[in-house]
Amino acid sequence: MSETPIPSLPADPLAHDSGVNAHSVVPPLEPIVTTTHLISPKHRDRRRFFFFSAVLLITGVATAVLADLFWDKGLRHEEVFLLLLFAPLCALVALGFVQAVAGFCVLARGHDSTRITASMDAPLASSSLPVTAIVMPIYNENVREVYEGLRVIYHSLERHGTLDRFDFFILSDSNDPNKWIEEETAWVDLCKQVNGLGRIFYRRRRMPINRKSGNIADFCRRWGGRYRYMVVLDADSVMTASTLTTLVSLMELNPRVGIIQTAPVLFGATTPFSRVMQFASAAYGPVFSAGQHFWQLGQGNYWGHNAIIRLKPFIEHCGLPDLPGDNAPSKFMSHDYVEAALMTKFGYEAWLAYDLPGSYEGGPPTLIDHAKRDLRWCRGNLQHAWLLFAKGFHPLSRLHLALGVLSYLASPLWLLFLAVGTVYWRHNVHALHDATAPGAGYLARLGLHSYVPFGLFVAVIGMLLMPKLLAALLILRSTAHRQRFGGGIRLIISVILEQTMATLLAPVHMLFNTSFAVSVLCGRTVHWTTQNRDASGVDWREAMLTHVSHTLVGAAWGILAWWIDPFFFLWMTPVLAGMVLSIPLSILLSHDDLGSLLRRMRLLLTPSDTAPASEIVEFTHRIARYEGEIPPPEALWVHRGFMQVVLDPLSNAIHVALLLQRGKTDHEVGQYYSRLVDRVLKEGPSAITRREQMALLMHPRVVSDLHQRIWLLPDRELAPWWRIAMAQYNLISQRPVHLLQP
Amino acid sequence: MDVSTDTLTSFVPKWGSPSEWNEAYEKVENYLRAYRINSRLHRARIIHGILERVASHGPSTSGEVLSALAIHETQLMMANWFHRMLEPPVANDTSRTREDGRVALLLCDASERWPYAILSAGELPPDLVRAMRESMLVAGPNLEINSMVPREIDYGWFPEIAGDTLEQLERHPFLKAIVVWTLLLLILAFLFYITR
Numbered sequence: 001m002s003e004t005p006i007p008s009l010p011a012d013p014l015a016h017d018s019g020v021n022a023h024s025v026v027p028p029l030e031p032i033v034t035t036t037h038l039i040s041p042k043h044r045d046r047r048r049f050f051f052f053s054a055v056l057l058i059t060g061v062a063t064a065v066l067a068d069l070f071w072d073k074g075l076r077h078e079e080v081f082l083l084l085l086f087a088p089l090c091a092l093v094a095l096g097f098v099q100a101v102a103g104f105c106v107l108a109r110g111h112d113s114t115r116i117t118a119s120m121d122a123p124l125a126s127s128s129l130p131v132t133a134i135v136m137p138i139y140n141e142n143v144r145e146v147y148e149g150l151r152v153i154y155h156s157l158e159r160h161g162t163l164d165r166f167d168f169f170i171l172s173d174s175n176d177p178n179k180w181i182e183e184e185t186a187w188v189d190l191c192k193q194v195n196g197l198g199r200i201f202y203r204r205r206r207m208p209i210n211r212k213s214g215n216i217a218d219f220c221r222r223w224g225g226r227y228r229y230m231v232v233l234d235a236d237s238v239m240t241a242s243t244l245t246t247l248v249s250l251m252e253l254n255p256r257v258g259i260i261q262t263a264p265v266l267f268g269a270t271t272p273f274s275r276v277m278q279f280a281s282a283a284y285g286p287v288f289s290a291g292q293h294f295w296q297l298g299q300g301n302y303w304g305h306n307a308i309i310r311l312k313p314f315i316e317h318c319g320l321p322d323l324p325g326d327n328a329p330s331k332f333m334s335h336d337y338v339e340a341a342l343m344t345k346f347g348y349e350a351w352l353a354y355d356l357p358g359s360y361e362g363g364p365p366t367l368i369d370h371a372k373r374d375l376r377w378c379r380g381n382l383q384h385a386w387l388l389f390a391k392g393f394h395p396l397s398r399l400h401l402a403l404g405v406l407s408y409l410a411s412p413l414w415l416l417f418l419a420v421g422t423v424y425w426r427h428n429v430h431a432l433h434d435a436t437a438p439g440a441g442y443l444a445r446l447g448l449h450s451y452v453p454f455g456l457f458v459a460v461i462g463m464l465l466m467p468k469l470l471a472a473l474l475i476l477r478s479t480a481h482r483q484r485f486g487g488g489i490r491l492i493i494s495v496i497l498e499q500t501m502a503t504l505l506a507p508v509h510m511l512f513n514t515s516f517a518v519s520v521l522c523g524r525t526v527h528w529t530t531q532n533r534d535a536s537g538v539d540w541r542e543a544m545l546t547h548v549s550h551t552l553v554g555a556a557w558g559i560l561a562w563w564i565d566p567f568f569f570l571w572m573t574p575v576l577a578g579m580v581l582s583i584p585l586s587i588l589l590s591h592d593d594l595g596s597l598l599r600r601m602r603l604l605l606t607p608s609d610t611a612p613a614s615e616i617v618e619f620t621h622r623i624a625r626y627e628g629e630i631p632p633p634e635a636l637w638v639h640r641g642f643m644q645v646v647l648d649p650l651s652n653a654i655h656v657a658l659l660l661q662r663g664k665t666d667h668e669v670g671q672y673y674s675r676l677v678d679r680v681l682k683e684g685p686s687a688i689t690r691r692e693q694m695a696l697l698m699h700p701r702v703v704s705d706l707h708q709r710i711w712l713l714p715d716r717e718l719a720p721w722w723r724i725a726m727a728q729y730n731l732i733s734q735r736p737v738h739l740l741q742p
Numbered sequence: 743m744d745v746s747t748d749t750l751t752s753f754v755p756k757w758g759s760p761s762e763w764n765e766a767y768e769k770v771e772n773y774l775r776a777y778r779i780n781s782r783l784h785r786a787r788i789i790h791g792i793l794e795r796v797a798s799h800g801p802s803t804s805g806e807v808l809s810a811l812a813i814h815e816t817q818l819m820m821a822n823w824f825h826r827m828l829e830p831p832v833a834n835d836t837s838r839t840r841e842d843g844r845v846a847l848l849l850c851d852a853s854e855r856w857p858y859a860i861l862s863a864g865e866l867p868p869d870l871v872r873a874m875r876e877s878m879l880v881a882g883p884n885l886e887i888n889s890m891v892p893r894e895i896d897y898g899w900f901p902e903i904a905g906d907t908l909e910q911l912e913r914h915p916f917l918k919a920i921v922v923w924t925l926l927l928l929i930l931a932f933l934f935y936i937t938r
Binding site: 167188191192197198201217220221222223224225226315316317318319320321322324342385386387388389390391392522647648649650652653654656657704708711712713714715726727729730731 | 817896
């Protein structure tokens with residue numbers, strides 16, 4: 001495989017860094033100990049050649065067999081169309097299969113000298129590590145989970161003795177007043193509780209330009225010169241100290257490496273849906289990750305979080321431009337793949353540290369939440385089509401981008417394949433049974449025509465199932481590992497359970513992704529019903545409104561299939577069952593109670609349940625402490641952030657101090673603000689929009705004056721809402737209810 | 743604060759109605775609770791002192807209601823107390839001192855660690871003074887500005903063609919509709935054709 005020539009780098013990549021000043025926390029550079037010579041170019045190219053040859057061979061053979069099955073003195077147009085759809089879909093399945101087999105072989109052998117972690121015997125001494133920034137971009141997240149996750153990482157580093165090697169940055173783009181104030185209050189709380197002032201920093205951008213990538217770029221512009229590396233976390237990420245220090249050590253030892261991506265494991269699943277996802281991630285994830293690494297090596301990918309990045313080249317090369325188009329330029333919504341491609345383009349490697357434990361993330365709790373996340377990713381990934389022919393990109397970077405696009409286009413392609421297949425069955429299936437006439441395909445002439453369709457079906461299903469079986473086999477080999485999944489029998493039951501769920505849910509995902517892809521391509525926006533979720537999961541209204549189209553499609557397709565041929569209906573049952581049952585499935589899989597029952601039955605267990613890292617134990621324990629808290633009355637809770645910053649003298653002062661620290665001038669209050677303030681005082685916060693609330697909260701003088709006036713005005717001049725709020729504030733809990741628990 | 747055993751008779755306001763004094767009491771209590779002064783005993787002592795001072799000043803000539811006078815008095819006491827505590831270099835920057843004082847109060851957990859010291863007229867606990875003076879809010883380290891500008895990507899030939907087409911379509915909605923309908927008809931025609 002041809003490769004973009006890697007420009008020769010200086011032995012010390014930061015030697016010419018004029019942006020690092022004498023007061024920087026980046027220590028003076030020492031000679032590089034080693035570089036990345038984990039695999040020779042010849043060996044690497046040979047490995048990739050065999051890998052992609054295997055994918056091509058499987059795809060070619062399967063497509064040829066299907067073509068032979070169709071053959072009758074030639075191919076009809078619909079058969080050509082089916083083959084054109086089948087080939088790329090089969091290639092995707094084959095890629096996953098070969099990847100899993102490669103991963104299985106690597107893990108079964110127990111030794112892989114090409115791992116990035118193999119470049120290091122032990123992490124470097126903490127004193128020789130540069131101070132690294134841990135950045136967490138957030139946007140209207142669950143504040144407690146974000147800060148408790150940070151607390152856990154902070155404690156882990158403290159115990160490890162490497163706390164002084166890391167600074168924390170919470171980078172907020174939240175545009176919900178409640179979240180904004182909660183974040184500020186929680187930041188102060190956390191800093192007080194862990195003595196983290198001066199080590200944990202908070203910044204909220206006034207304008208969330210370019211979303212997450214803009215937020216990271218903003219950090220890079222402000223503080224990027226202080227640090228050599230940054231570890232990017234997601235709002236639900238947890239990483240252990242040992243993993244963090246290992247990542248920094250690996251970067252120090254490998255100056256050509258620009259990104260090291262860890263393979264985060266899901267944790268904290270409570271609903272059956274998330275437990276299925278967590279089980280799949282823990283049981284099958286290692287095989288797939290090892291397989292990915294097998295062919296990606298130094299031209300890997302970046303998944304946007306739980307990764308370490310070399311800042312200098314990132315700042316230099318990864319400022320993302322607008323997407324093509326002169327009218328209303330748009331930005332990349334999914335930046336991570338592009339950033340990895342750019343780093344690779346400019347000679348830096350991106351590795352997947354698939355064997356590095358201690359990297360965790362949360363997953364979506366319900367099918368509907370999963371679909372919402374897919375919608376975001378779909379938009380971002382489809383944008384990458386613009387980059388497929390960009391100049392100078394490494395071929396593997398193009399492949400990553402293409403696979404990202406295909407992962408969402410695969411759904412409409414599968415749907416089209418099944419739809420055309422249904423029509424084909426109606427008109428031509430009997431021709432297949434009579435395929436012994438002269439001019440029929442080769443396999444038919446051998447008398448195999450009645451076995452081939454089933455054989456092909458088994459082969460494709462086998463390629464989908466085999467990776468899971470191989471992963472299960474790896475777990476079963478080791479007694480200790482087996483026990484972490486609940487024991488051998490329960491592991492097998494869990495695999496069957498997971499496969500059943502995956503089979504039922506796959507057609508629903510297909511319909512979801514098809515509608516997303518079509519909407520994105522047509523430039524339409526997909527609207528969701530308002531969530532109404534409590535401990536009992538997704539409610540019927542939300543599920544029905546979301547899945548009614550899936551149920552109708554499944555039912556109509558089922559009737560059509562039965563009308564065409566009852567035998568065909570049987571073939572289609574696995575696909576149609578998930579669609580028809582999507583409403584009850586979505587509800588059932590969102591219930592915490594059922595998730596707890598599965599856990600009590602020791603099914604779908606993972607090592608993060610049975611042998612969790614101390615960080616996970618601490619996180620779970622801390623989050624559990626918030627259960628059962630009594631929130632204020634709903635009417636107050638809706639505007640809790642605004643209420644707190646206006647009523648509470650301490651929160652008010654913190655908010656004003658943060659606004660002033662950002663260099664905002666405490667300028668005079670204009671008429672626009674005065675009118676808003678009058679309305680808020682006389683009619684309550686509901687009288688103004690969320691945007692207007694945000695406008696008020698961004699003005700230090702207004703915030704300060706609001707606090708003064710609310711307490712000085714006689715009760716009769718205040719809205720009843722304020723009178724209730726004043727009487728209730730801190731009454732039950734003696735402190736604002738959404739503070740962090742010490 | 744001087745609290746004698748006969749507090750029930752020591753403070754009887756000479757002006758204002760009982761309901762006005764009730765409202766003032768309630769307002770000041772709410773305000774102090776917002777400061778997280780959770781000791782009821784201490785809170786009651788402070789309120790008593792504040793209301794006594796308001797009573798001694800007499801009714802407002804500018805027509806301010808009693809509760810507003812009480813809150814005003816509370817804020818004045820707070821400002822003086824912060825001034826004593828922090829000894830700011832700029833003596834007349836009252837609003838800044840007030841905000842710094844509140845931030846320091848929160849950061850050093852004064853209301854929990856020294857529950858009876860807040861607004862106390864007596865000698866200030868030295869460790870409270872030290873803790874408050876050392877409390878400083880740092881939202882971010884010193885800036886080290888970098889230039890991270892968008893770098894042009896040569897997207898190659900694809901966006902040239904696709905982008906121009908899409909832009910044309912965006913500019914002409916009627917043309918866009920025609921294209922979409924044509925595609926739809928082509929798909930239907932194709933499906934019709936392949937099923938013959």
